[in-house]
Amino acid sequence: MKLINSPPLGRQGGAGIYIHIPFCKQACHYCDFHFSTSMKKKDEMIGAIQKEIKLRQSEIDDKPIETIYFGGGTPTVVSTADLQSIIDVIYEHFLVSSSPEITVEANPDDLTEEKIITLAQSSINRLSIGIQSFFEEDLTIMNRAHNAKEAMDCLSIATQYFDNISIDLIYGIPKMSIARWKKNIELALGFGVPHISCYALTVEPNTALPKLIENGIIxxxxxxxxxxxxxxLVETLENEGFTHYELSNFGKPGYFSKNNTAYWQGKSYLGIGPSAHSYNGKQRSWNVSNNTKYIKALELKQFSREVEDLSTTDRYNEYIMTGLRTVWGVSLKKVAKEFGKTYEKYLLEQAQKHIEEHLLFLDGDILLVTKKGKFLSDGIASDLFLLNLG
Incomplete structure (x- = not known):
């Protein structure tokens, strides 16, 4: 397997900012992210997000902001002017690189031509569109707000105004045949998008999906x-010139997600908004998952969040989990240097059975998953975790 060099993210030590917009038109059956279907507190929320950005400017330590990412929720349910006002505050209080990747997640039903044009005229330069499927029966099972026609119409328009577009697709949907899944991929490729993210449908406990399955509805x-x-998926997209650079992500050369790549490479990032997570290499923190509590805390120029100090073992386990999901793998040299020889020895011992089963292999000092092991990479990573060191 040929190793792929990590794409440049600007000068060493760059950081990212994630903005959580906690509003959606309706609840998808599978989604366990924090959101509200009520827009009553929209203006207060935008103001609180701006306040949090201002209050946290010292946390980055003058690292240049390489990526700004709007997730949710559905960021495009608020106006483009609202999104731009948040970007403007970031520019006012942080050192931003000369060509940052600025992504907004969007759903097809929000992406009218007028909306797409306003987004293209803003600082936003990358769209991540939640297509999920081009077929009505799949969209109904998932309770998506858009229909198949809207999925195709929005891509027809968006590709005229944006070069850097990613779309999300979901596989493993009940009753989705192999033929229909192949057609989904074929339709996606027909729009010429340079990045595709694909996720297996997962039954999360705090969603509608498990109850619908239990009652025999799905x-x-x-x-x-x-x-x-x-x-x-892997065979088709690789044959079409995409690099399978992370378990769920496929990109054409030059179009890997800089935001996601920074996360997998352990870069620092600020999470702004209710439920948003932050990471600085030594600590992980997360904001309260309650819109009212979040807004009230910011009105008092306070934070409602929890902070976790990461032990050496925590950081090792996280590196194993993220590294094995990517084409860059896990570096034994890095493990030895950052975590110690004991961790390197443990890793090699635990990996041996997976190497013998042709699920992992060593390329020099880099531990990687094989083609056979890709679908199982999260489970393999958990076998390599260490639980009893400091």
Whole structure:
């Protein structure tokens, strides 16, 4: 397997900012992210997000901001002017690189031509569109707010105004045949988008999906079918010139997500907004997942968040989890240097059985998953975790 050099993210030590916009038109059956379907507190929320940005400017230590990412929720349910006002505050209080990647997540039903034009005229230069499927039966099962026609119409328009577009697709949906999954991929490729993110449908406990399955309204998720979908996905997209650079992500050269790549490479990032997570290499923190509490705290120029100090073992486990998901793998030299020889020895011992089963392999000092092991990479990583060191 040929190793791929990490794409440049600007000068060493760059950082990212994630903005959580906690509003959606309706609840998808599978989604366990924090959001509200009520827009009553929209203006207060935009103001609170701006206040949090101002209050946290010292946390980056003059690192240049390489990426700004609006997630949610559905960021495009608020106006482009609101999104731009948040970007403006970031520029006022942080050192931003000369060509940052600024991404906004969007759903097809929000992306009218007028909306797309206003987004293109703003500082936003990358769209991440939640297509999920081009078929009505799949969208109904997931309770998506858009329909198949809107999915295709928005891409037809968006590709005229944006060069850097990513779309999300979901596989492993009950009743989705191999043929229909192949057609989903074919339709996505037909729009010429340079980045595709694909996720297996997962049954999360605090969502509508498990109850619908329990009541027989939706069939259970079939893991074997999901694996077949995954194998079709990898083969098809790699044949079309995409690099499978992370378990769920495929990009054409020059179009890897800089935001996500920074996360997998352990870069620092600020999470702004309710439920948003932050990471500085030594600590992880997360804001309260309650819109009212979040807004009230910021009105008092306070934070409502929890902070976790990461032990050496925590940081090792996180590096294993993120590294094995990517084409850059896990560096034994890095493990030895940053965590110690004991960790390196443990890693090699635990990896041996997976190497013998052809799920992992060593390329020099880099530990990587094989093609056979890709779908199982999260489970393999958990076998390499260490639980009892400081």
């Amino acid at each position: 069939p259970p998720v079939d893991e074997d079918l999901a694996q077949q979908h995954f194998e079709v």
